[in-house]
Amino acid sequence: EAQVTQNPRYLITVTGKKLTVTCSQNMNHEYMSWYRQDPGLGLRQIYYSMNVEVTDKGDVPEGYKVSRKEKRNFPLILESPSPNQTSLYFCASSEGAGSYGYTFGSGTRLTVV
């Protein structure tokens, strides 16, 4: 089944403790991206990647890191999480540029206390 898989689905952590949310896609898609979704603010793009080793900032990249060492994987790293990073995170992938939209994973609900 074609899908974007994120792990974990739920995560509670403490301020300052480094964490990684994994994302993997099995569709051989070129593009991958991370979003966060917050009430009243909607979906906001954190980072996106056009190919292996090629990444670019979205609208809210501060406090996040990403890497794309393999085409199928695009982990999101929070080196020192803070409570304002409590959010619902979505990983997504796309076949290409232009009229191709993103396919979203199931989401990771992160709580930072």
Add this chain to the structure above:
Amino acid sequence: QKEVEQNSGPLSVPEGAIASLNCTYSDRGSQSFFWYRQYSGKSPELIMSIYSNGDKEDGRFTAQLNKASQYVSLLIRDSQPSDSATYLCAVKRGGTSYGKLTFGQGTILTVHP
């Protein structure tokens, strides 16, 4: 001015009616436009994409694009209670920002029997 604007609703329509969802965007360099549906607690799901002026139909859904007016709309014919969800408009710019997809805040649609 927000890049992508939608009326948050809620929009309430009776079963069998036409639901009309609207979206405006500010960047004239935008080239591709998408409608996503998001059920409560679920991830966004792509339902339509459009990149040429005019109408594009897919089953009960019709997307309409007017680049001169910077306006995108989604019509849902014969609305069903199962169409009740949040509808998200998203816009992709061309050029070097191929992977950047910006979302509006969404319109909540309720279809009542």
